[in-house]
Amino acid sequence: MRCSAYLRPLLGATAILALLLVANASSATYQAGRDLQAAVDGAMPGDTILVGPGVYDKVEITKSITLIGDGARIRPGDRNIGIRIAADDVTVSGFTVEGGSYGIHLVGSNNCTVSNNTVTGAVQWGIGLISSDGNTIRDNVANYNGLGPHRWYGIYLSRSNGNQILDNEASHNGEYGICLFPSCSDNVISGNVAVGNKYGVYAFTDCNDNIIARNRLDNNEIAGIKLIGGCIRNHILENEISENGVVGIFLQTGSGYNIIRGNEIAKNQLFGVQILEGPAGNNTIFENNISGSQRGIVVNTDGNHIYNNRIFDAVIPAEDRGTNQWYAAYPVGGNFWGGHIGTDEMSGPGQNISGPDGFIDLPYVINERARDIYPIMGESVHPIQIVRASVHPARAQIGTQVTVEVALESVNGVAQISARARNLLVSSDPIRPITMYSSGEGVYTGTLQTALMGAGRYAIVLTVKDARGFELVEEMGEVEILPRSGRDFNEALSSAMGR
Template sequence: MKSSAHLSPFLGATAILAFLLVTAASAATIQAGSDLQAAINQAVPGDTVLAAPGVYGGVEITKSINLIGDGARIRADDRQIGMKVGADDVTISGFTVEGGFYGIHLVGSRNCTISNNTITGCVQWGIGLISSDDNRIENNVANYNGLGGEGWYGIYLSGSHRNLIQDNVASFNGEYGIALFPSCSENVIRENVAERNDYGIYMFTNCADNLIQKNRLAQNFNSGIKMINGCSKNQILENDIVENGVVGIFLQRGSGYNLIRGNEIADNSKFGIQIQEGPSGNNTIVENNISASQRGIFVNTDGNHIYKNRIFDCVIPAEDRGVNQWYADYPEGGNFWGDYIGTDEFGGPGQNISGSDGFADLPRIINERARDIYPVMGEAVLPLQLVDASINPARASIGAEVTVEAVLDSKNGVAQVSARTRSLLRSSERTPYIRMDRAGDGAYVGTLQTALMGPGRYEIILSAKDSKGYEVEETIGELELIPRAGWSFDEALSKGL
């Protein structure tokens, strides 16, 4: 007799098909009564348990079954787990889990699908994966978890790999929307919403090769994304990271070799991207829009490569305290800087060949070590700029009143405006400041008293600051003062007139 190892391919396929048919035929659908755990205990692997509308206690699943809810609610007390899974190939869908120490809790489980559930009010995490690989967590809502004590998670992974976390909402949680800690790798975190947590997505300690893509991470009280303690080789792609309380993306303590590409990073209060502490270098930051933060990009590590980004409407567009490269080799080029107005009359790697090439002829200087050799040309994007100004009269006798007017365009609102004079003849001469008062939409007016000024030519310099701290200072014109007949400036000054 031939052993089964030597069956023909046709006979082997027939046997497998017969086995699958028998397995499918043996699967049952069980309608749970008031005791959901009893129905789960009755089921065998492959069965489907249906839970009708109603309130059930916490359950534990230790076999490969499908658990489907239709208006079913799980309520557990603060020391219980709402739904504990300790088996592979489990499906849980259609439940609302209210309360419990953990909501839906997988331990050592593989190939499970957790979808279309709502988990809220748990002491620690809403959905947790502990040493659980190759699972799908999709279309769940995990809000308002971990609000007591230290504050915890909407969705939490620990020592878990190759999981898909997709199309979930993890907002209003005590600390983290989605958290990976520690040693989580090759997970895909895609198209989720994490808002109004302390951190939208948080990775801590040796989390590598994860994909974070097309998520909305907004209005979190600290960071949109934070990676700390050796989180490396992750990809942060095409996310909306906006209006977070401190920083959009924060890499810290050895979190290097990450790719940050194609993200919209806007209106984060202090930093768009912040990289600091320890050897957190060798990250690639490319093709992002970074705008409306106090600092656009802040780095104090080495080896980061930053190019083809649009950096605009930031009070300090870039601060580099390490040794980093702010451009790619020609002809890829550098970054667009909204505050940089350059000319483009030359091209080539050395910007010395006649003819424009889309890059400014002169570098954009960041500091004495850092510069963008190939700043990308484009229309300046200035959140605060002087539109028009006038000095009337521009030539007057000493003692006359001179009116100074300015019109400002400000995205963030003007916080303060002033003007001052500077003598073009006597550098040591004390010159007065001019108080500027608002005179209409964007218009400011002030009066210069010239009685104690000497004859000569003066520049009028306007200074303005917006509510975010962006400043502009420009010379708006010149004033010529001529002596009055029979009047001496020195004599008047000595008498205090």
């Protein structure tokens, strides 16, 4: 309720006091005019301002109000802030902010809600929280911000704690989709999408005890998630992290005591998980699916505990340059290694009791210091598999052409393929190359010329490399070469050369 200026001269002092008390005890909802800042300045704490379709100038909020846009666009100009919030308990929802130095900017503001806004084209960050605690940033789109030479962010937190960053999209920004720097703790970063940035989620310098969960972080130039500079005790949980240009999850420079659990980390170009530099270490990495990278997990710090992960479709599944443990105490066990084949006939902590227990009896060896003593049984998973192979004829006289054919399944395509014939009885006999050609739909065919070969049994060895560098070398069959029978050498040679 408002005390109209036109009524005030008609009221006595007692009536005026009564109306003021009522006004202070309740809130009003009203429609803003063309001058949005004037509407905000004239509002009382607790009021709601509705902003209809149209283009508006920058606005600054310094009191606890609710600002609701319906088709409203804020265009502040390059050097200004679109919506600046400098008060507690403010709600801003439903706006499109285009351009400005910052889009929506909270400074020293607590317990605010910023929801269902679209912020794009800001010179620096789209949505920023500076020394602001306990806020909810939800269901916003912060795309294509910070695209200038300095490369800035979609959503930015600085010295801000206990905030909820939920279900936002922060994609195609200059540097980071969501950035925490420095000293941001106890925040929840959940349900967000960060695609096409340099980094999806980036935390730098003493950002501790945050939860980064259930986000989709794909196709970023370098990493899905990076923690650097002593970021400790964070929980990285159940994220989908795929097809990033270098690494899925990257911990660096003293970022330790973090938990990485239940993430789907797939097809990141070089590394699934990489932990480098600094003494912190002591991260716990478990129950993740890590696949499709050149290297699955690489660590060069100490004290990390890595178990119950599925690591497969990697050229090098694990690389350990420190002192780390790759299994949990029996019967929790170690990791599933997609290319590790073995038997499960024994059980017990020492694998010396008769009977299976779901672990391969022999350890998986990473290097001379690191091994998984309880590798988990499972169907072997290879990036390249031979579906079928044939060598025809299986017995051929010298001078006869032998056709070699193989059908392949390759997760990452076939970059190179070749075959060779190796004499099984005479080791000094030279290797005979076989050029393979694609016949379509994953089938490759080659011809073994036998005119210059000696009699004997030969193994046909196939070599295939995929686009990520994984190499399969496997025997695909044998052929027996028989001595000539009633044919002259020159005739056989001419036949082999198509004359």
